[in-house]
Amino acid sequence: MRFQKTTEYALRVMVFLWNHQGELYSVNRMHKILNIPYKYLGRVMHTLTGAGFLEVQQGKMGGYQINAQKSQIYLYEIIGAIEGLDSYERCVLGFPECSDENPCTLHKIWSNQQPGLKDMVYNVCLNDLGAEYNLKY
Amino acid sequence: MRFQKTTEYALRVMVFLWNHQGELYSVNRMHKILNIPYKYLGRVMHTLTGAGFLEVQQGKMGGYQINAQKSQIYLYEIIGAIEGLDSYERCVLGFPECSDENPCTLHKIWSNQQPGLKDMVYNVCLNDLGAEYNLKY
DNA sequence: TTTAAATACTACTTGTAGGTGGTAAATAAT
DNA sequence: ATTATTTACCACCTACAAGTAGTATTTAAA
Ligand code: SF4
Ligand code: SF4
Numbered sequence: 001m002r003f004q005k006t007t008e009y010a011l012r013v014m015v016f017l018w019n020h021q022g023e024l025y026s027v028n029r030m031h032k033i034l035n036i037p038y039k040y041l042g043r044v045m046h047t048l049t050g051a052g053f054l055e056v057q058q059g060k061m062g063g064y065q066i067n068a069q070k071s072q073i074y075l076y077e078i079i080g081a082i083e084g085l086d087s088y089e090r091c092v093l094g095f096p097e098c099s100d101e102n103p104c105t106l107h108k109i110w111s112n113q114q115p116g117l118k119d120m121v122y123n124v125c126l127n128d129l130g131a132e133y134n135l136k137y
Numbered sequence: 138m139r140f141q142k143t144t145e146y147a148l149r150v151m152v153f154l155w156n157h158q159g160e161l162y163s164v165n166r167m168h169k170i171l172n173i174p175y176k177y178l179g180r181v182m183h184t185l186t187g188a189g190f191l192e193v194q195q196g197k198m199g200g201y202q203i204n205a206q207k208s209q210i211y212l213y214e215i216i217g218a219i220e221g222l223d224s225y226e227r228c229v230l231g232f233p234e235c236s237d238e239n240p241c242t243l244h245k246i247w248s249n250q251q252p253g254l255k256d257m258v259y260n261v262c263l264n265d266l267g268a269e270y271n272l273k274y
Numbered sequence: 275t276t277t278a279a280a281t282a283c284t285a286c287t288t289g290t291a292g293g294t295g296g297t298a299a300a301t302a303a304t
Numbered sequence: 305a306t307t308a309t310t311t312a313c314c315a316c317c318t319a320c321a322a323g324t325a326g327t328a329t330t331t332a333a334a
Contacts, residue, residue: 002224003243004291004292005291005292006291006292008241008242008243011242011243012241012242015242026309026310026311027310027311028309028310037292037293037294038294039293039294039295040292040293040294042311042312043293043313045311046311046312046313049311056311056312057300057301057310057311058299058300058301058310058311058312059299059300059301059302059309059310059311060300060301060302060303060307060308060309060310061301061302061303061309061310062300062301062302062309062310062311063310063311064311075246083291087139104145104149105145105148105149105152105266106140106145106148106266108265108266109212109257109261109265109266112253112257113250113253113254113257116249116250116253117250120246120249120250124246128245128246129242129243129245129246141321141322142321142322143321143322163279163280163281164280164281165279165280174322174323174324175324176323176324176325177322177323177324179281179282180283180323182281183281183282183283186281193281194280194281194330194331195280195281195282195329195330195331196279196280196281196329196330196331196332197277197278197279197280197330197331197332197333198279198280198331198332198333199279199280199281199330199331199332200280200281201281220321
């Protein structure tokens with residue numbers, strides 16, 4: 001019952017770039033600031049770029065920044081690009097053959113929590129996350 | 138963001154035995170009824186027995202049943218025996234060095250959901266789970 | 275006493291998230 | 305042009321959850 005670590009990495013770097021728009025940041029700079037393994041962050045950046053969240057400039061002095069055409073980025077977009085949204089669209093366990101009439105043992109307790117989690121994933125965007133904290137990252 | 142599959146196995150078999158108290162069930166019988174791999178269920182049963190939830194009778198005609206001294210079994214006990222309770226006692230990400238003043242990017246949204254999840258894990262017991270459904274299992 | 279059916283235990287296999295390392299290609303500074 | 309710094313890409317490694325296989329041990333029925 002936890003988010004994937006890679007998802008937190010992705011959100012961390014996206015929040016960072018969101019709050020530093022207009023400047024290019026290389027993986028080398030960011031991995032120190034955000035405390036994420038260098039090479040692994042490189043792969044995450046590649047994924048996030050492929051998902052359309054970022055603009056890249058290759059070569060010396062290059063780096064990443066938020067895609068200027070993005071006026072909002074919701075958590076579900078990022079989570080979807082990294083670990084998928086199955087847990088929120090279906091359920092934690094995700095048995096394909098289940099329903100209210102044919103539930104697994106966790107259905108009752110989960111169906112109480114599902115809406116809140118779904119709401120937080122679908123209705124929170126990067127602005128909401130970054131504003132409230134003075135992130136060290 | 139999902140429970141471990143083994144946790145669902147454990148809850149499934151515990152609910153089943155809870156609702157069939159006073160009779161011994163072998164792994165061979167249960168794995169067919171509950172649709173859990175035979176050998177894997179055997180290991181889960183061994184773990185659950187070690188945690189004190191079950192009484193065992195070895196040998197022919199043997200099997201498992203709920204420990205008669207248990208008048209209630211809460212979900213946190215079972216989850217704790219299988220995958221641990223770190224996610225509920227600490228948080229989804231569980232960084233040791235975090236706090237409200239030093240949060241990770243997910244702290245805000247998670248701290249909205251944490252109480253509800255914690256409540257469901259700590260205040261729901263097997264009676265609550267089994268009563269509501271006509272489980273095929 | 276023999277046999278069948280059960281748990282107990284150990285080792286192995288598989289799939290995947292997380293992480294490491296090396297190199298090719300791009301590109302700005304020199 | 306050369307060099308340094310960067311992304312892009314590919315192959316591999318590691319840890320762990322999930323699942324498989326086989327055997328020793330226990331025990332009741334026959
Ligand atoms: S029965 Fe409910 S909790 Fe179980 S897998 Fe289906 S939707 Fe999820
Ligand atoms: S900062 Fe909050 S969400 Fe992040 S690891 Fe700590 S308690 Fe969890």
